[in-house]
Amino acid sequence: MLEEGYAAVSSRRVAAEAGVNVALVYYYFATMxxxxxxxxxxxxxxxxxxxxxxxxxxxPLWGLWDLTHHGxxxxxxxxxxxxxxxxxxxxxxxxxxxxxxRALQLEKLSAALEHYGVDPELWPASxxxxxxxxxxxxLLIEEAFELDTGHKETVELIERHITALEGPRQPGHxxxxxxxxxxxx
Amino acid sequence: MLEEGYAAVSSRRVAAEAGVNVALVYYYFATMxxxxxxxxxxxxxxxxxxxxxxxxxxxPLWGLWDLTHHGxxxxxxxxxxxxxxxxxxxxxxxxxxxxxxRALQLEKLSAALEHYGVDPELWPASxxxxxxxxxxxxLLIEEAFELDTGHKETVELIERHITALEGPRQPGHxxxxxxxxxxxx
DNA sequence: GTCTATACTTCGATAGAC
DNA sequence: GTCTATCGAAGTATAGAC
Numbered sequence: 001m002l003e004e005g006y007a008a009v010s011s012r013r014v015a016a017e018a019g020v021n022v023a024l025v026y027y028y029f030a031t032m033x034x035x036x037x038x039x040x041x042x043x044x045x046x047x048x049x050x051x052x053x054x055x056x057x058x059x060p061l062w063g064l065w066d067l068t069h070h071g072x073x074x075x076x077x078x079x080x081x082x083x084x085x086x087x088x089x090x091x092x093x094x095x096x097x098x099x100x101x102r103a104l105q106l107e108k109l110s111a112a113l114e115h116y117g118v119d120p121e122l123w124p125a126s127x128x129x130x131x132x133x134x135x136x137x138x139l140l141i142e143e144a145f146e147l148d149t150g151h152k153e154t155v156e157l158i159e160r161h162i163t164a165l166e167g168p169r170q171p172g173h174x175x176x177x178x179x180x181x182x183x184x185x
Numbered sequence: 186m187l188e189e190g191y192a193a194v195s196s197r198r199v200a201a202e203a204g205v206n207v208a209l210v211y212y213y214f215a216t217m218x219x220x221x222x223x224x225x226x227x228x229x230x231x232x233x234x235x236x237x238x239x240x241x242x243x244x245p246l247w248g249l250w251d252l253t254h255h256g257x258x259x260x261x262x263x264x265x266x267x268x269x270x271x272x273x274x275x276x277x278x279x280x281x282x283x284x285x286x287r288a289l290q291l292e293k294l295s296a297a298l299e300h301y302g303v304d305p306e307l308w309p310a311s312x313x314x315x316x317x318x319x320x321x322x323x324l325l326i327e328e329a330f331e332l333d334t335g336h337k338e339t340v341e342l343i344e345r346h347i348t349a350l351e352g353p354r355q356p357g358h359x360x361x362x363x364x365x366x367x368x369x370x
Numbered sequence: 371g372t373c374t375a376t377a378c379t380t381c382g383a384t385a386g387a388c
Numbered sequence: 389g390t391c392t393a394t395c396g397a398a399g400t401a402t403a404g405a406c
Contacts, residue, residue: 005271007192010381021391026383028389075270081326082267085260086190095330102334126335127342134323135316141266145280149287150311157312195399206373211401 002075006036006083033087040080040090044097047072047182051101054177055108059166062173064105065132065158071177072184074140080183098185105129116165132158137184187260191221191268218272225265225275229282232257232367236286239362240293244351247358249290250317250343256362257369259325265368283370290314301350317343322369 001009011032015022029035050071054063084091110125135158139151163169186194196217200207214220235256239248269276295310320343324336348354 003271005192005267007190008271011383012381022382023384023392024390030383032382078263078267078270082190082263085263085329086188086193091330095332098327098330098332099334102332106334123342124335124338127339130323130335130339131316131320134320136319137323138315138319142283144270145276145283147280147283147287149284149291150309150315153309154312154315157308196401197398207400208374208402209372212371215401217400 001039001079006079009036011035033089036083036087036090037093040093040097043076043183044094044185046180047184048097048100048104050177050180050182052104054173055104057173059170059173060108060112061162061166062169064109064129065136065162066169066173066177067182068133068136068184069139069155070174071180071182072136072140073181074137074144074184076181077137077184078141094185101185102126102129113165118165133184140184186224186264191264194221218274221268221272221275222278225278225282228261228368229279229370231365232370233282233285233289235362235365235367236289239358240289242358244355244358245293245297246347246351247354249294249314250321250347251354251358251362252367253318253321253369254324254340255359256365256367257321257325258366259322259329259369261366262322262369263326279370286370287311287314298350303350318369325369 009032011025012022014035015025018025025035029038051064051067054060054067054071057063080090080094084094106125106129109129110120113123113125113128114120135154139154142148142151159169194217196210197207199220200210203210210220214223236249236252239245239252239256242248265275265279269279291310291314294314295305298308298310298313299305320339324339327333327336344354
């Protein structure tokens with residue numbers, strides 16, 4: 001899926017990779033879409049758990065930022081988004097998980113931002129979350145194209161603002177986060 | 186390509202849509218990748234020209250924001266990014282066009298921002314461009330999933346800041362921009 | 371330019387033996 | 389649970405007539 005795209009994932013190749021027969025793939029997954037759904041659910045569930053840990057940090061802004069910026073693989077995310085654009089059921093599943101991700105982020109971060117004294121009228125938690133997600137995904141996608149115009153400046157800008165609220169990043173975040181790549185919804 | 190994804194674009198289906206024979210497709214395009222390259226170049230060139238117009242507005246920030254937020258189709262963009270993740274030549278072509286897009290944006294907007302008195306140390310033009318692009322793409326992708334948490338607040342936040350610099354949006358932008366969907370790189 | 375005809379590969383999915 | 393065997397459809401690409 002990562003190397004050649006979701007459309008290159010065929011029952012035959014899955015079977016070959018697993019060292020089993022094609023028919024066995026259909027024994028476990030009635031259609032290829034069900035296989036993709038199962039794959040997505042497993043990855044999304046793991047990412048959700050990692051996010052819960054990152055957000056429970058005493059520095060939840062750093063936690064979320066490091067998770068998306070250093071601990072997520074845009075290629076996986078992109079493949080599932082592309083797949084979802086053409087499969088209704090997968091789109092619905094991704095939407096459902098996205099809401100879970102977002103709800104958890106909102107809960108943890110709106111409390112933290114209030115505690116930091118950030119005016120929710122000027123800087124709503126939902127906007128800060130959305131902007132961080134959009135920017136970091138964009139940065140990662142551009143990196144894959146070997147584009148880096150403004151990347152350094154933007155990372156500095158964001159991290160300067162996080163530092164203003166939470167102080168310098170405490171060690172541990174990036175290490176935790178970069179152990180395995182997550183999805184980023 | 187939009188309905189079923191780039192992988193569903195086959196020589197046979199292209200031929201059928203065009204009402205010609207399969208072999209004729211290969212007469213014009215040696216491989217399917219060349220067809221995709223030609224398709225991308227045509228679209229990117231048009232988008233580049235539209236962007237030049239939008240940035241030549243007396244309100245270039247509004248111009249760029251409206252172009253990406255109301256005048257671009259994330260589905261086209263996503264398909265090409267997904268395709269590029271697996272085809273080296275297409276990735277290189279997209280990277281090249283992205284640099285052109287970005288260079289034009291930087292040229293027009295860094296002049297405008299300096300004129301508005303924005304401190305380039307705190308808010309570099311390259312960062313503002315990158316953030317606007319990332320956020321608007323994220324908003325549009327989420328819309329396709331019928332997700333809208335924080336969308337309204339974020340659009341208001343961004344447009345409030347643009348208004349602070351350029352005053353209220355003058356009519357004409359959105360109209361120009363929503364005539365045809367563009368790519369968004 | 372445009373076509374017919376064809377070679378060869380791979381696909382999703384199923385029936386039925388073990 | 390795991391396999392063999394098979395169906396019909398669709399893919400990329402090419403040779404060569406007109």
